[in-house]
Structure formats: structure tokens, C-alpha cells
Amino acid sequence: MESAGVTAREVVDARKQTFAKRETIALLRRAARVVAMKGKKVVDYDLKRDPPPEKELLEAILGPTGNLRAPAIRMGKTLIVGFQQECWKDTIR
Numbered sequence: 803m804e805s806a807g808v809t810a811r812e813v814v815d816a817r818k819q820t821f822a823k824r825e826t827i828a829l830l831r832r833a834a835r836v837v838a839m840k841g842k843k844v845v846d847y848d849l850k851r852d853p854p855p856e857k858e859l860l861e862a863i864l865g866p867t868g869n870l871r872a873p874a875i876r877m878g879k880t881l882i883v884g885f886q887q888e889c890w891k892d893t894i895r
Contacts, residue, residue: 821870826863827856829870829881838862839884840871 821829830836836847836859845862847854863883865871874883 820867821874823860823864823868826860826870829876830859832879833876833881834879835881836863837880837882837889839882839886839889842886844886844889 830849834848834850836849838845838847840862847859847862849859853859863871863874863881871883873885874881876882
């Protein structure tokens with residue numbers, strides 16, 4: 803899958819494979835930055851310099867079912883969760 807000059811090494815269909823809290827925490831351990839979007843709200847967490855409380859971070863990226871919200875993409879050490887068009891354009895450049 804390729805979009806905006808970004809090539810995915812792996813694509814996971816969230817309808818078939820969910821990331822529950824345990825899997826999401828494992829994903830977060832490999833991240834240095836998390837950008838979470840809900841509607842117009844965008845929160846950018848620097849997990850190395852100023853990590854937020856785990857509860858706050860999980861509330862930002864888990865949906866009401868307790869699974870990782872979609873869309874989600876991991877680019878290097880950055881995890882991007884949710885969708886806001888302008889933020890995606892700025893973040894994936």
C-alpha cells in the first residue's frame with residue numbers, strides 16, 4: 803500500500819485483527835512520539851521527554867470498545883492514531 807509517498811511494510815485490517823490494551827501497550831513501548839486525533843482535537847505526546855500518565859495516553863488512542871482506534875499508522879518511532887486531514891498531511895511529510 804502506498805499513499806502520499808509513504809509505503810506500508812505491513813497493512814492490518816482492523817476489522818479482522820484488533821489491538822486490545824495489551825497489544826497497544828506493546829506498540830507504545832516501541833514509540834517515541836504519539837499523535838492522537840479525535841475530531842478537531844489533536845494531542846502530540848513526546849514519550850521520551852515528557853511521557854503522560856498511561857491512563858491519559860490510553861484514553862487518547864483506545865476507542866469505546868477498548869481497542870486501538872483507527873486509522874492508526876506507525877512511522878518509525880511515531881504512532882499516529884485517528885484522523886484529521888491537515889494533521890495527517892503535516893505529520894507524514
